Amino acid sequence: MAWARESDFSDLKEPFKTLEVVENKGTTSLHVRKEELLNLLKVLKEKKGYKLFLDHSVVDLKDILEKDKDFKNAVAESIIAFPEDRVSRFQAFYILFNVDEKKRVVVKTRTKETLPSAEKLWFACKWAERECYDMFGIKYEGHENLVRAFMWETYPYFPLRKDFPLEGFPEEELPSLNEVIKGDKLQGTMNYERKHTFIPTLEDLEITERKRLQKKAQIVLNWGPLHPGTHGTMWFLFDLEGERIVQTDVILGQLHRGVEKLAENEMYNQFLVYTDRMDYLSALCSNQAWVVAVERMLGIEEYVPEKAKYIRTMLSELQRINSHLLWLGTYALDLGALTVFLYCFKEREKIMDILEGITGARLTISYPRVGGVRMDLPLGALEAIKSFTGRFLKELRDWERILTRNRIWLKRNKGVGVIPPEEAYFYGVTGPVIRGSGIPYDVRKIDPYDAYAEVEFDIPVGEEGDCYDRYLVRIEEMKQSVRIVEQCVKKLEKLPESAPFFAEVPKEKKIKLSMDGIGLKVPTSEIYSSGENPRGELGFYVFSIGAIKPYRVKVRPPSFYNLSVYPYLMKNRVIADAVTILASIDPVVGETDR
Amino acid sequence: MEYIGFLMFFAVMIGIALVMISLNWLFGPKTPQEYEDYPYECGVPLYDKCAQTTFHQGYYLLGLLLLLFDIEAAFLFPWTVVYRWLGIFGFIEMFLFILILTYGLLYAWKKGALNWQFEREEF
């Protein structure tokens, strides 16, 4: 496991009086008082090598603090920092990664309402803090421009607090279209509640927009949300001086569905279907990351049968190719090469057909389950995959002939959007983006899950960190994925047809594991577990109090943090580079907004 | 006399253009709605209502160069037509002219005027 040990921090005990180091099953955490938090983070970043920022959020402990039984359990498992403090309602956590020794650590603190802002240490933290302010109402001292991340500025509530009901507060009359057309005489099921949570008006949006950006140059251009170049409904504000962009900010939340709130109200297997809808282009990888996280919490990772592990690995690599194909197609489309787009979609269609044949779904797949996979491979699935991988590399070579050495392509990509390694840590980027900057950060190698420890593959890295390097990295990743898929197919062919694909947990573990996952209780614990998605590290911080539903799930969305580097890259570039850089970062809005 | 056809064509084309403009007004539906004529900016409220403001352009110097070179092209056109009858004298004359032109281009190049000017302060 890629976690730091208690002994690593023995020298920090002295300067930090309130520091406690706790080594749990799934995490290693440093508990520190709010006053010393910023200093500790600074020391961790500068002295101890924890340079890469992974995630920061808050757990609302209100329900635990009110219930003695839950509180005692949580304290027994020491997942709450400073249990003697029963007033401070929020527990904040920062997850950091040591790039030299390849291990993680969680820093925790407790607060009533305010926290010091760590935006000077990691820019990514600025965005994470905006999100916490938006969802929990935490005030950050020293934050440059504390605005709501997803909701509009005039929204009065903080949705992820435990006292905010799942369905929201119905306050506004919003008649349905049927009611508008047919009048107020609807019968039966059509006659539902007309009161709804309110939606922003144009004035609200205008206030949001103006609070985001103080105009410095000539024109402020809204780039998105309904724009073909933004890969979804993302709303950028470009402050333009001519075509040069002086400053940029992003208004997220057009696709915000409150996935984390839903997670608190769904059972562990039910939440699986929401992971599909986060990064809808790589549903299988997200599914896999989630089930692995839950399996690790249950401690049943070793009981998951080999066949299931290989099937999951193989399918999520196929999904990675699928996702990268969409990236390549839209990237080329954004730079004007329309034909590559259609070529990519043709191959993508084949992968979709294979996935449909195996899992029954094309986009939102939900095929893995906690403990295995939903069903066995159908007859002929491996042959279909083999024939695909055989042809695919040839096709890929064809497209590379159109693009890779193309003079225009080089001119548009070389030296554009350069992310030096230090900035990559500062902005917390992961996935192909950080690998393009020359850092071999890949969760599949650092913290292997499923069958990744047993298959052979290389991690491609770039040299300059520009768009062209990210392009080459992704192209090479597709080739590596083909390699992994071929190894998995070979292994699966050797396994007998009757091999199990779902875990059998021994009786003494007392875990009620079934295919539908109803009533699956997860012991009181916390975990941060992540998987390598096509877009970067998809992490799940799960906080459980032994119920059938998680108490808090924080998703670490790779696209969100990858996107945080965008304003930095866009400074003093032109609009034409905006599409190049955005496409090379490749965000998916379903995931940034959740 | 040769231009009569041209003028007729011009008149016909103006007529066609006017027809094209009014086609939608003639055949299209007329269902006014509140925001249908709102300027397109990705479906969100405008930050700046008016787009007709100063807008820095990177090719101001190129525009000046265009004026110079186009005037010089106007000098060269008559020469190209009669070059056949000018002989060696015409060649030397033109060669010097183009030499000076090239020198001007190189000068502008060296000064950086051929680059796209992103910054306003550079010049």
Added chain:
Amino acid sequence: MESVALNLAVAFVKILVILGIVLGVGAYLTWVERKVAAHIQRRPGPMVVGWHGLLQPLADGLKLITKEDLFPRYGNRFLYNLAIVLALVPATLVFAVIPFGPEFEVFGYKIKPILTDVNVALLLVFGLGSLAVYAVALAGWASNSKYPLIGSMRKAGIIISYEVAITFAVMGPIILAGTLSTYQIVVNQIEQKLWYVWIQPVAFVVYMFSLLAETGRVPFDIQEAEAELVTGFTVEYGGMKFGIFPLVEWYIEVLSLSAIAVVLFFGGWSPLNIPFLGFVDPLFFLGPLSPFVWFLLKVTALFLFILWLHWTLPRYRIDQITEMAWKIMLPLALANIVFTAVIAPLIWK
């Protein structure tokens, strides 16, 4: 008096023929483009409306006509409409000086298949070509919306760069032909038994770059780069008003500039050329129709070449385009003029 009336009648017929070509063929080129693009992309393209989608342009036209007439609320209505006139009229007028074939006789009356054969035809072409920028600039400005504004500014940037390159590029063939009349240039090429492309390849390349840039074809389609500016300066136009702009830019202008390219570099209506020796006509069986067919074939070939580029290449960035024009194309064109001046006396012998 009678001859004047006859002249007018002939001119009128010619105008009708040109209009048929420009608007009919122009509209049908949308179908050609979609089919070509589709086959490059391994798909069938329009197949539903008519046989192999042959009635598609008609359906598109009907759809465009029956859209609501919209006007952006902060715009300037007069300039907004003037932009359409300025886009359509000059681009079409270029066809007045394009020679479609050699002179022929009908009932003892000699007819040149060219509307106005004047001795400044090429100057007229470039003068009218420069007017196109006004259409785009006005369209962007009058809409009073930001995407059109940026798009039109970009187009202006391209035009001022490639205007110079194209003017200097065509001087090579003019030196060789010794005239500015399009009809006479073709005749001279036939007399000299030489397509000028054989000794003016540099000029041809520069001309092609400028053609792509002025018509906004890939790799120079930045004024309407979809992923950046949605559709650039046409964002606020709807219905047929919108339809005019792509029709003019992508089809009529490409067609007219390709025709001029054929006139300047490929000997107009002349058949296949063996340099300095003569012409070979594999289409001799068509008799007097053969020159017209040759002219059409050459224009079509150029048009298909442009389509091929359009559907294969990515696009440049604005600063790269202008810098290429001034730093590569203009020096090349200047060097070509000197080169042509040196070897021209050899050709005339």
